[in-house]
């Protein structure tokens with residue numbers, strides 16, 4: 227997939243430079259870009275904290291120490307030297323005049339809005355009015371709205387100031403190496419395509435489990451919940467990549483077109499397809515409202531209404547305070563129409579498993595004969611690949627692409643709209659909330675939901 231002829235960004239502006247996202251993800255990504263790709267453009271932090279440039283530099287060093295690896299002192303020094311800082315209110319035009327001055331003669335700046343979405347419109351408007359937005363690219367982070375309507379409104383506001391090809395919407399799952407590997411494995415091997423459909427696939431499962439709670443993100447999380455936080459975006463992107471048709475062109479939109487087309491074919495969820503759970507103790511987390519009915523776990527059963535997948539149950543679950551931190555996708559193939567050897571064979575014996583985190587693996591499950599006279603067998607899994615966690619973090623890859631104007635790994639307004647369309651009717655309190663103990667695989671109702679399409683396959687802490 228190619229996209230050439232784009233001019234590289236010649237300055238990078240981080241709004242919200244003193245915040246959490248910058249601390250946990252953006253500084254480590256910038257460090258990686260300086261170290262691996264020779265990034266040498268000015269990096270201008272903007273925030274309203276009353277800070278000095280030296281404080282921002284200290285923050286960058288601390289970020290690398292905690293979320294490193296800061297294994298190259300030279301690169302860290304070069305990163306710190308590139309930093310500039312503007313302290314100012316996002317509602318004050320003076321902030322943007324100062325920014326224009328700091329940008330000097332930059333012609334293709336990239337503005338990263340690591341700020342609450344409620345400020346996107348204000349900042350975009352000021353960028354445009356102050357000419358800091360001339361020739362610029364804009365990077366924004368999910369959540370893109372809190373439902374279909376608000377996502378559309380946000381899209382319309384941004385479109386007033388930036389053209390679609392200059393807006394880069396991050397869903398960091400798309401920048402993950404193992405997610406890219408699903409696409410590669412599917413379309414680099416002709417053997418999978420003939421069986422990748424309703425004739426051969428019995429079910430599809432995706433599990434994203436986290437063994438920790440919402441920790442210091444109580445306030446944010448309590449306005450979000452698992453459906454908006456990870457199902458509407460990360461999980462549906464993974465589903466699209468797993469089930470979309472092969473891209474037929476090599477242009478940068480070919481894959482995004484396939485993802486969009488698949489997501490538009492997913493039937494919108496109804497209350498009967500959803501189980502929401504909340505871990506015991508969630509309501510005691512600082513920032514969470516007393517009596518909150520926000521879900522920390524969600525399980526859904528989806529249908530894709532197209533010829534390839536019609537009738538194949540798709541089960542997805544995601545949650546916090548589950549037994550392990552791991553994400554896996556399993557495609558289960560159908561058993562032979564008749565069990566020739568009279569054995570009781572688990573339905574899950576023929577499968578393909580993509581482990582997305584924390585380590586990376588692709589396994590192909592099959593049944594082989596146990597040595598001896600009896601015609602009986604055991605389940606085995608052939609490992610196609612097994613790797614430690616990818617060393618190039620998704621934010622580094624995505625930021626590098628955005629600075630080069632390569633938009634393939636970013637999500638698009640029509641894709642976001644298709645994703646909200648799927649979950650819109652089951653947001654908020656549209657379905658009951660069940661409590662589950664910490665360390666359980668969500669509430670028991672999730673087991674009932676999957677029913678005969680199951681059982682759920684529980685990922686282990688490390689790849690087998």
Ligand code: BG6
Nearest residue numbers: 368398399436455456460553583
């Ligand atoms: C984020 C969510 O988008 O993704 C978090 O807001 C979640 O709640 C995180 O923990 C998971 O990402 P990763 O890369 O750690 O699997």
